[in-house]
Structure formats: structure tokens, C-alpha cells
Amino acid sequence: MSTIKKVCQLAGVSTATVSRALKNPDMVNVKTRERIFKAIAEAGYRPNVLASSVKTGRSNSLVVLVPNLSNPFFLKIIQGIEQAAQESGYSVLLGDTQGDPAREHEYAGMVLSNRADGLIHLDHSFPFSKNDERLAENVAMVSVCERIVADKKYPVVELDNYSACRALANHLVSYGHQNFGVICGQKESQIYRDRLGGIKSVLTEEAIELDDSLVVGGEYSIEAGETGARELLANPNRPTAIFCFNDDIAIGAIHEIKKHGLRVPDDISVVGFDNIKVSGYIDPPLTTIDQPAYEMGRTAVEVVLQQIKNKTLLRDREILPFRLLERASSGQVATR
Amino acid sequence: MSTIKKVCQLAGVSTATVSRALKNPDMVNVKTRERIFKAIAEAGYRPNVLASSVKTGRSNSLVVLVPNLSNPFFLKIIQGIEQAAQESGYSVLLGDTQGDPAREHEYAGMVLSNRADGLIHLDHSFPFSKNDERLAENVAMVSVCERIVADKKYPVVELDNYSACRALANHLVSYGHQNFGVICGQKESQIYRDRLGGIKSVLTEEAIELDDSLVVGGEYSIEAGETGARELLANPNRPTAIFCFNDDIAIGAIHEIKKHGLRVPDDISVVGFDNIKVSGYIDPPLTTIDQPAYEMGRTAVEVVLQQIKNKTLLRDREILPFRLLERASSGQVATR
DNA sequence: CTGTTAGCGCCTTCAT
DNA sequence: ATGAAGGCGCTAACAG
Numbered sequence: 001m002s003t004i005k006k007v008c009q010l011a012g013v014s015t016a017t018v019s020r021a022l023k024n025p026d027m028v029n030v031k032t033r034e035r036i037f038k039a040i041a042e043a044g045y046r047p048n049v050l051a052s053s054v055k056t057g058r059s060n061s062l063v064v065l066v067p068n069l070s071n072p073f074f075l076k077i078i079q080g081i082e083q084a085a086q087e088s089g090y091s092v093l094l095g096d097t098q099g100d101p102a103r104e105h106e107y108a109g110m111v112l113s114n115r116a117d118g119l120i121h122l123d124h125s126f127p128f129s130k131n132d133e134r135l136a137e138n139v140a141m142v143s144v145c146e147r148i149v150a151d152k153k154y155p156v157v158e159l160d161n162y163s164a165c166r167a168l169a170n171h172l173v174s175y176g177h178q179n180f181g182v183i184c185g186q187k188e189s190q191i192y193r194d195r196l197g198g199i200k201s202v203l204t205e206e207a208i209e210l211d212d213s214l215v216v217g218g219e220y221s222i223e224a225g226e227t228g229a230r231e232l233l234a235n236p237n238r239p240t241a242i243f244c245f246n247d248d249i250a251i252g253a254i255h256e257i258k259k260h261g262l263r264v265p266d267d268i269s270v271v272g273f274d275n276i277k278v279s280g281y282i283d284p285p286l287t288t289i290d291q292p293a294y295e296m297g298r299t300a301v302e303v304v305l306q307q308i309k310n311k312t313l314l315r316d317r318e319i320l321p322f323r324l325l326e327r328a329s330s331g332q333v334a335t336r
Numbered sequence: 337m338s339t340i341k342k343v344c345q346l347a348g349v350s351t352a353t354v355s356r357a358l359k360n361p362d363m364v365n366v367k368t369r370e371r372i373f374k375a376i377a378e379a380g381y382r383p384n385v386l387a388s389s390v391k392t393g394r395s396n397s398l399v400v401l402v403p404n405l406s407n408p409f410f411l412k413i414i415q416g417i418e419q420a421a422q423e424s425g426y427s428v429l430l431g432d433t434q435g436d437p438a439r440e441h442e443y444a445g446m447v448l449s450n451r452a453d454g455l456i457h458l459d460h461s462f463p464f465s466k467n468d469e470r471l472a473e474n475v476a477m478v479s480v481c482e483r484i485v486a487d488k489k490y491p492v493v494e495l496d497n498y499s500a501c502r503a504l505a506n507h508l509v510s511y512g513h514q515n516f517g518v519i520c521g522q523k524e525s526q527i528y529r530d531r532l533g534g535i536k537s538v539l540t541e542e543a544i545e546l547d548d549s550l551v552v553g554g555e556y557s558i559e560a561g562e563t564g565a566r567e568l569l570a571n572p573n574r575p576t577a578i579f580c581f582n583d584d585i586a587i588g589a590i591h592e593i594k595k596h597g598l599r600v601p602d603d604i605s606v607v608g609f610d611n612i613k614v615s616g617y618i619d620p621p622l623t624t625i626d627q628p629a630y631e632m633g634r635t636a637v638e639v640v641l642q643q644i645k646n647k648t649l650l651r652d653r654e655i656l657p658f659r660l661l662e663r664a665s666s667g668q669v670a671t672r
Numbered sequence: 673c674t675g676t677t678a679g680c681g682c683c684t685t686c687a688t
Numbered sequence: 689a690t691g692a693a694g695g696c697g698c699t700a701a702c703a704g
């Protein structure tokens with residue numbers, strides 16, 4: 001590994017000039033610049049970014065905390081993050097936390113130890129350990145989809161989950177459904193409250209009751225969809241339509257429903273949430289809410305970079321638009 | 337951000353002692369150690385990893401180059417990488433290259449600029465630019481699934497694609513199929529040659545010809561599966577069984593086949609490759625090759641860390657086992 | 673426009 | 689067991 005000094009020797013200049021030739025080329029004479037670049041090529045020199053980071057105090061990277069890398073929806077967000085970060089000269093440190101606080105603390109600590117300049121969190125937990133709480137106060141941090149639960153308010157990039165679920169509920173109600181089931185993800189999150197709130201608000205308007213025993217689940221996975229559907233099918237008060245809190249859950253639910261010899265949507269309608277790629281290709285194609293995951297990722301980067309650059313944030317909530325995608329997994333209520 | 341100096345003042349010791357207390361605790365007196373840790377807590381001190389990296393020349397991170405973050409199979413590999421890296425104290429820099437050489441060069445350059453100690457590549461291209469070729473000679477690098485095409489041989493973690501495709505072909509032949517279609521991914525890769533070779537070797541043994549016009553595709557995506565299937569269905573010599581070079585392709589193909597009013601597997605059998613999660617939940621569940629993606633990721637980390645630590649590699653090919661998963665998308669050949 | 677100088681924050685001999 | 693001092697590779701005033 002050749003260092004800046006080797007280049008100096010070859011070009012017969014000082015380290016400062018080499019540094020300048022690289023950062024502010026117009027601050028150095030064309031002739032010397034040429035000489036320097038020739039020397040750089042000859043030496044096979046690459047600046048040591050770590051060394052400059054020590055000087056500048058900027059690592060030019062962002063940590064991204066994901067609770068579950070297997071979720072295609074998160075992946076789409078990460079793609080957006082990665083893209084936007086790269087365009088701004090930042091690199092992305094990936095942290096798969098699996099919802100484990102210890103891992104969150106470890107990854108979040110990267111911002112404290114100068115390995116990263118900012119943090120994007122795809123979950124609602126406060127990612128720093130109790131010990132680091134004080135230090136974390138001035139950290140650039142943004143959450144996507146979920147709101148971070150903490151004393152201080154951190155900015156968030158999200159969807160209007162309440163309205164999106166109202167749209168789904170209205171859609172199903174318009175098909176004559178009266179009896180609903182819900183297979184949700186984690187219950188302790190804002191998302192859960194917003195989504196269930198949205199559904200309930202419509203049902204209340206329609207004077208429809210939501211049976212508490214028909215709200216099942218607790219995890220965003222295909223398996224949770226299977227288990228949840230099984231539970232709902234076994235309920236004496238079997239629903240004619242099921243809200244699934246993401247597409248993976250819906251995929252599992254549909255699979256399970258079919259396994260019981262029932263048809264979707266003829267016997268039971270199923271709707272999902274997210275619009276992951278494959279949801280348009282399963283049988284039947286899934287009615288779902290399209291979340292602009294990629295854009296959400298991009299926006300998160302913008303927000304966190306604004307914080308890093310100390311520009312004041314215009315707003316601490318970025319709410320992106322959703323779209324109801326009516327596909328074939330939802331339809332007229334079955335006449336019993 | 338407090339630095340080591342603040343800790344020194346508080347503890348009344350020198351920087352050297354603090355540094356030691358952190359790295360080699362037993363080299364320092366218990367009493368002073370305690371004092372130091374108290375000071376650390378009080379100051380809210382976190383060592384600046386970048387600064388130590390400059391000293392040690394180690395960044396303790398790995399770059400991972402992925403051609404396509406949307407592919408769930410790659411994701412599984414990345415999970416394995418992330419996990420194993422973390423366990424060894426390394427962090428993962430994610431580079432979504434989209435197969436673009438310019439991006440590959442940029443990310444690969446991270447190893448040259450000390451931002452990363454090693455490189456894991458999920459593709460077959462030589463990721464460094466022509467300019468960096470010389471510098472890249474001693475870089476720790478490993479490819480997963482694909483073999484890197486270069487003068488120097490780099491280690492690879494892969495599957496015996498040839499045998500896996502033989503297994504698939506034998507499976508389909510045993511059901512009486514004689515007329516095959518193939519929807520492949522990129523054609524310039526070793527994988528393509530190995531997989532097609534495996535299929536052909538079985539067909540040759542069975543004295544079955546593979547019509548060249550029935551080998552279509554060129555990209556690993558759901559859309560490529562749709563297009564490919566459409567092409568194959570339109571072929572006057574319509575196949576009764578289709579090899580898809582990954583599960584996404586198979587998902588697209590099955591969707592398209594159904595759209596044409598045909599049934600899988602009654603009219604046409606379809607087999608995939610990878611065993612992504614959702615492949616067991618589509619209708620019909622997909623017959624496919626299970627690749628131990630997670631393990632592949634873990635192995636890749638082991639290999640690259642061995643290179644970094646300059647231990648000689650035991651072997652430069654790690655071949656992991658596959659499993660043929662016979663599910664419902666393949667069956668008896670249709671009697672016309 | 674260029675060189676000198678003084679660090680960035682940490683680690684690591686070398687003494688003591 | 690501890691401290692002093694020098695340096696990792698680079699940047700950023702400050703002179704000239």
C-alpha cells in the first residue's frame with residue numbers, strides 16, 4: 001500500500017499539495033497537478049479514507065438497522081437507502097438485528113464510535129443501550145415505517161397507516177363483508193395501533209363489530225400467516241374477510257385457507273399490506289396496499305443527511321403516499 | 337464526543353494506560369483499571385475506531401457486492417454473511433451493484449482505500465477496474481455461487497450446479513418427460529454452463545434431444561420467467577417440462593402458464609432452483625433445488641477472513657451440498 | 673500556488 | 689505497572 005508520501009517523492013512536492021490536487025484540483029497548478037496524477041498512477045496510490053476520516057471527523061457512512069432481512073419489503077427500502085446513500089457519497093453498513101436489543105445496541109454504537117455518521121432504523125425500538133442514552137442525544141437518526149419510542153422525538157418516514165387501512169376496510173365493506181379477521185404483526189408498535197385503528201374506524205361507521213378473538217398473530221412472517229389463518233378458520237365465528245398486516249402473512253394465510261379446501265376470494269377474501277413483488281404473482285394475486293418502499297429508503301437518507309449536515313429539518317414526519325391495489329384475492333362476500 | 341484525553345484527565349493516568357485498560361486489561365493494575373472505567377463512564381467515552389484503524393491498518397469490515405438486492409436468495413446469503421461477520425467482529429458494507437461495472441469498481445475500491453479488509457462478491461465479474469488490477473492482486477476476495485473470472489484464481493463458495501441439474505433432469509425424466517424447455521439466467525456465467533451441462537448430460541444418456549430454440553431467458557427475474565414461458569408456449573415444439581434457473585423465474589413462468597389456461601403440473605411441469613422461502617407457498621408448491629444460502633454466506637466469511645489473517649487456504653473451492661425438493665409443480669408427463 | 677507545521681485520536685515501543 | 693514520545697496517513701491553517 002503506498003501512502004501519500006511515496007507520491008510526494010515521485011512528484012517532488014509536499015503532502016499538502018498532493019492532498020489538494022485530490023480534493024481541490026483547481027487550487028493547484030495544472031503542470032504540478034499532472035505530475036502528481038502521474039505519480040499517483042505510478043505509485044498505485046489510493047488515499048486511506050480512514051485516515052482522512054480521523055481528521056475530518058466524518059466517516060461518510062450510515063448504519064442501517066433491520067429487524068428482519070428476510071422481509072422483501074425491508075429489502076426494497078434498503079435498496080432505496082443504498083442508492084441514495086451512494087449518490088451522496090455515503091456507504092451503508094448493514095445491521096441485521098433480528099429485533100434483538102443487544103444487537104441493536106452494538107450496531108447503534110457504531111455511530112458513537114465514529115464508524116458511522118448517522119443511523120436509519122427500520123424498527124420502533126430506541127436502538128441505544130441505557131448506558132449510551134446520554135451520548136445518543138445528538139445522533140443523526142431517522143426511523144422508517146415505525147416511530148422510535150424515546151423521550152426525544154426523532155424524525156420518521158412513514159405511511160399513513162390509518163388511512164391505508166381505512167381504504168382496505170372500505171374496499172372490503174363495499175363487497176358486503178361484515179365479519180372480519182385480522183392477522184397482525186408485532187402488537188406493541190405504533191403501526192399496529194394505527195392500522196387497527198383505521199380498520200375499526202370504518203367498521204364503527206358501518207356499525208360492524210370486530211370480535212377481539214378474531215385479531216390474531218404477532219409476527220410478520222409467512223408462518224404467522226398460516227397459524228393465524230388456522231386459528232381464524234377454527235373460530236366458531238369464522239370471518240369472511242381477513243386483513244393481513246403484511247404480504248408475507250397474507251401469503252401464508254392464503255396457503256393455509258386453500259389447504260382447508262376453501263377458495264380465495266370465493267369463500268374468504270384476503271388482503272395484504274406492502275405490495276412486495278411476489279404478491280402480484282401468487283394465486284390469486286393479492287389485494288394490498290402499495291407502499292413506496294424504495295422512495296421511503298431514499299427519503300430516510302435525505303432526512304438523516306440533513307441532520308448530519310446540521311440543516312434544520314423542515315419537518316420531523318415525512319408521510320409518503322400509498323395506493324390501494326385491488327387484485328383478485330378480495331371479492332364479494334360469500335352467500336352462505 | 338469525548339476523547340481518550342478526557343478520560344486521562346479524569347482518571348489521572350496517561351493515554352497509554354487507558355488504551356491498555358481497554359485492550360489488555362490484565363496489563364494494568366486492578367485499582368487503576370477501576371478508576372479508568374469509572375472515568376470512561378463519566379466522560380461518556382467511546383474509542384474512535386477509525387483512529388485505531390489508521391494505526392492498526394485494519395478496518396474490521398467487509399464489503400459485500402450484490403448484483404441484485406431484490407433476489408431473496410442473495411438475501412439469505414447476506415444474512416449468513418452478516419451473522420458470521422458480526423460474530424468475528426467485522427461489519428458489513430453493502431454494495432448493490434446492479435451488475436454495473438462502474439459500481440462494482442467503486443465498491444471494490446473500498447478495499448484499496450482501507451475502508452474494508454476484504455471483499456465478498458456474489459457475481460462472476462472481476463470487480464476491480466483495469467486501473468486497480470495491479471493493486472488488487474493481494475486483496476482478500478471470495479465469490480459466492482459464481483466464479484470470478486480473472487487471471488489469478490480467487491476462492492469460491494459454490495454448489496455443484498452440474499449435479500444439481502442432473503438431479504432435476506433425472507427427476508423429470510423419471511416422470512416420462514421427453515420434451516424440455518429451459519428458462520435460464522445470464523448466459524455468460526459459469527453457472528449457466530454448469531447447469532445446462534448437467535441437464536444435457538442426462539438428456540444425452542436418455543437419448544433425448546434438447547431443442548436449442550427451447551433454451552430462452554437471460555435474466556434472473558419474475559418478469560423473465562413470464563416472458564420465457566410465453567416464448568416456450570408459443571413454440572410449435574412446446575415442452576412438457578420447463579427448467580427455470582431460479583425460483584423467481586419459475587414463479588413468473590407458472591403465473592404465465594396459468595394465464596394461458598394451462599395447469600401445472602398436469603399440462604406442464606416446472607422446476608426451479610434456490611428454494612427461496614416463498615417457493616413452498618405458491619400454487620403449486622415448487623419443485624426445486626435447495627441451496628444452503630445461509631451456510632454459503634457463513635462459509636464465504638470464513639474463507640475471506642482466512643485470507644485476511646494470512647492463513648493459507650485449505651482449498652480454493654468450497655462446495656456445499658444441495659437437496660432436491662420434490663414438491664407439486666412437477667409430475668407425470670401429460671398424455672396428449 | 674506551494675511548503676511548513678501542527679494536529680485528528682489512538683497505539684506502541686521504550687524507558688522507568 | 690505506568691508514562692513519555694513518536695508516528696499511523698491525512699488535512700488544514702498559516703506563511704510565504
